[in-house]
Amino acid sequence: MNPTIAGINELCAELRLNGIMEGYQALADECAKEQLSYCDYLSKLLQMERKTRTERSTTTILKAAKFPKLKPLESFDFASSNVNKIQVQELATLRFIENQENVLFLGPSGVGKTHLACSLGYIAAQRRIKVKFITAADLILQLEAAKSQSKLTYYLSKVIAGSKLLIIDELGYVKFDAQQANLFFQLINKRYETGSIIITTNLSFLKWQEVLNNDEALTTATLDRLIHHSHILNINGDSYRLKQKKEAGILPFNSKLKPRSLNQG
Ligand code: ADP
Ligand code: MG
DSSP: OOHHHHHHHHHHHHTTOHHHHHHHHHHHHHHHHTTOOHHHHHHHHHHHHHHHHHHHHHHHHHHHHTOSSOOOGGGOOGGGOOSOHHHHHHHTTTHHHHTTOEEEEEOSTTSSHHHHHHHHHHHHHHTTOOEEEEEHHHHHHHHHHHHHTTOHHHIIIIIITTOSEEEEEEETSSOBOHHHHHHHHHHHHHHTTTSEEEEEESOOGGGHHHHBTTOHHHHHHHHHHHHHTEEEEEOOSSOHHHHHHHHTTSSOTTOSOOOOOTTTO
16 A cells, blocks of 8 residues: 555544545545645545534434434324424424423324424434433333442433433333332432423323322422423324224224223323
8 A cells, every 4th residue: 555545544543534534535536636726625625524423423322312213203294193283393493402491292192202202302313412212111220220229320410411302202101109200200300401301101291190109299399390391292183003004994994993092091
């Protein structure tokens, strides 16, 4: 290998200029052909490095977010949902993250709550905002494990506070015992006015107490902090999955397989 090329490659590796290393030779040929100046070349080279870094950090954030599926907002069919489209579009600006506000998606199963939560998370990740997606059940397991290892403070301040947007999916499917309800409150309290949370739930607020160990004071305190600066989106209607199956003729239109109602938990 030409010693100059070998030297450039070595320096790029040492300085971690992966974008430049991958593209500088092709770009040099291109710029020579177009008779561009050294400064033009350098400018294009630096842009190349920035693009590579942006793409890499987006990929890292997306991996760390652990979305169950990547669901771009464009794939959400607003025509077959009664969710407030304008409200969702406002949320997609991510001003709610800047303002450390919360988002609550309420509604029965299959109406697109997780889809919308992931879509917002995806937009955030593309803008290189750190996101963490977790189901309520897994979150509680992690909180309990951290507590039993005397690492709760570390878990709350590093793992949870490390994400600007925390998405807690499916609150309400698992009821919490006294310790779990308390840990959940601690998490909400710790994040209050310091970071955004998106929660998806099949529960109306009246039913939250049943999940939080029937503890009225704790439920009030939890809801108080969550709702204080929040956007609440109620989504009603039939499960999108069942609707699609009915339309495809797989299920009869008068199918007895009804979606769970909001109050059924
Ligand atoms: P929920 O979290 O409310 O139970 P999901 O978000 O898991 O519902 O939605 C169930 C499935 O239906 C997913 O594959 C989701 O992408 C799809 N879905 C739901 N509503 C819509 C919609 N309005 N447009 C496109 N896909 C939808
Ligand atoms: Mg869901």
